[in-house]
Amino acid sequence: MDRKFLDLYSDYLISSFGKVTATGLSELLDGELSHDQITSRLRQITGGSPELWYLVKPTIRKHESEEGVLIFDDTLEPKPYSDENTIVGWYFDHSSNRSVKGINILNCIYHNEAISLPVAFEIVQKLQEVTDTKTGKTKFVSEESKNEMMRNMLHVCCQNRLKFSYVLADSWFSSKENMQYIKLRVKKDFIIALKGNRLVALSPDDKCQGHFVNLESIELNPDSCCKVFLKGLDFPVSITKQVFRNKNQSTGILYLACSNLDLIATDINTIYQKRWKVEEFHKSLKSNLALAKSPTGIAHTQKNHIFACFFAFVKLERLRIKTKLNHFALKAKLYFNAIRASFSLLQKLTVPST
Known part of the structure; x- marks a missing residue:
C-alpha cells in the first residue's frame, strides 16, 4: 500500500466540498503530481478489510472496551450515471x-x-452468472449473501481479538443462522430487530409440539420483556416492543430480540439505540467525505476510492477525539477557514477605486 499517497488522497477527501477529481488534486498540488500519476496510484491501492484493520487497529486498541458493540448495516452509494460493472x-x-x-x-x-470506527467492510460484487427462471435472461449475482458476509466479517473481528459484548443489526440480518452463529459459535450476545410476522413459541412445550404464532399477535407492553422461542432457533430470546410515531404521523412498531435473558426492556432499548451510530457513519461518508462524488468508472478504482473514504473517516474520528468537535463541526471549521483565506486573498487582489 502506498501509504503516503493514501494519506494525501484521504486528506483531499476531507478538505473538499464538491466533486473530487484527479485534476482537482493535481491543481491543488500545483502539478507536483499529474492527473495520470494520481489515477495510476489510486488504481494501484489494494484496500479491503485487512488493510482497513491495519490502519484502524492502533486507535481501536487504545480505546476498545468490553462494553463495545459491533453494528452491522449496509448502505447504497448511488451511481446513476456510471456504467454497470461487477460492483455497480x-x-x-x-x-x-x-x-x-x-x-x-x-x-x-x-x-x-x-x-x-469501521473495522470491516465488504462491497457486494456480482460475479456469478445465472439465468433468470422467469425471464430466461442472463444476469449476474453475488456469490455470497450479505448474511454470509456478515458472519465472515464477525469471524474476522473475533480473530482480531476485538473486545465487545453485543452485536446489533436490523431485521435484514435476523436469520436464525446469524443468531445461532453469534450466540453459539462466537459466544457473544445480540440485539436484532425482528418483523412482526416472525413465528414464535411461548413455551418449551409449544416449541416441541410445533405450536407457533406470529410475533405481532402477542400482547406485549412496550416496557416489558417476553421470553419466546423463535422457530428454528435452539435457545430462547427476550422480546421487547417499541411503539413510535413516524414523520407522516403513522404509528410504527419495532420488535427486538435479545439473547441475554438477564436484561430488562429498558436496557435492551438503550443498547439498541447505539445502532444509530452506523447511520451517522453512513451520513458522514456521504456528506463529509465525497463517497459518491468520485467520477471513477473502473470497478477496482471505485473500490479504492471507497477504501480511501473509510480511512478519511478514521482520520476525522481521530480529530473528533482530539478537538471534541463532531465530523460536521470539523468540516464547517475547514469551510470557514477556506472562505476566510479566499476573502483575504480577494482583499489583496482588489484594485482600489480612484
Missing part, C-alpha cells in the same frame, strides 16, 4: 422504495463511549 448494479433502496443503480456496501462499526 441495481439494488432495491428501502429508503426510496425503488430500485437504484449504485454500489452496495456492508459495514461493521465498532462503537463504545469513546469511539465509533
Whole structure:
C-alpha cells in the first residue's frame, strides 16, 4: 500500500466540498503530481478489510472496551450515471422504495463511549452468472449473501481479538443462522430487530409440539420483556416492543430480540439505540467525505476510492477525539477557514477605486 499517497488522497477527501477529481488534486498540488500519476496510484491501492484493520487497529486498541458493540448495516452509494460493472448494479433502496443503480456496501462499526470506527467492510460484487427462471435472461449475482458476509466479517473481528459484548443489526440480518452463529459459535450476545410476522413459541412445550404464532399477535407492553422461542432457533430470546410515531404521523412498531435473558426492556432499548451510530457513519461518508462524488468508472478504482473514504473517516474520528468537535463541526471549521483565506486573498487582489 502506498501509504503516503493514501494519506494525501484521504486528506483531499476531507478538505473538499464538491466533486473530487484527479485534476482537482493535481491543481491543488500545483502539478507536483499529474492527473495520470494520481489515477495510476489510486488504481494501484489494494484496500479491503485487512488493510482497513491495519490502519484502524492502533486507535481501536487504545480505546476498545468490553462494553463495545459491533453494528452491522449496509448502505447504497448511488451511481446513476456510471456504467454497470461487477460492483455497480441495481439494488432495491428501502429508503426510496425503488430500485437504484449504485454500489452496495456492508459495514461493521465498532462503537463504545469513546469511539465509533469501521473495522470491516465488504462491497457486494456480482460475479456469478445465472439465468433468470422467469425471464430466461442472463444476469449476474453475488456469490455470497450479505448474511454470509456478515458472519465472515464477525469471524474476522473475533480473530482480531476485538473486545465487545453485543452485536446489533436490523431485521435484514435476523436469520436464525446469524443468531445461532453469534450466540453459539462466537459466544457473544445480540440485539436484532425482528418483523412482526416472525413465528414464535411461548413455551418449551409449544416449541416441541410445533405450536407457533406470529410475533405481532402477542400482547406485549412496550416496557416489558417476553421470553419466546423463535422457530428454528435452539435457545430462547427476550422480546421487547417499541411503539413510535413516524414523520407522516403513522404509528410504527419495532420488535427486538435479545439473547441475554438477564436484561430488562429498558436496557435492551438503550443498547439498541447505539445502532444509530452506523447511520451517522453512513451520513458522514456521504456528506463529509465525497463517497459518491468520485467520477471513477473502473470497478477496482471505485473500490479504492471507497477504501480511501473509510480511512478519511478514521482520520476525522481521530480529530473528533482530539478537538471534541463532531465530523460536521470539523468540516464547517475547514469551510470557514477556506472562505476566510479566499476573502483575504480577494482583499489583496482588489484594485482600489480612484
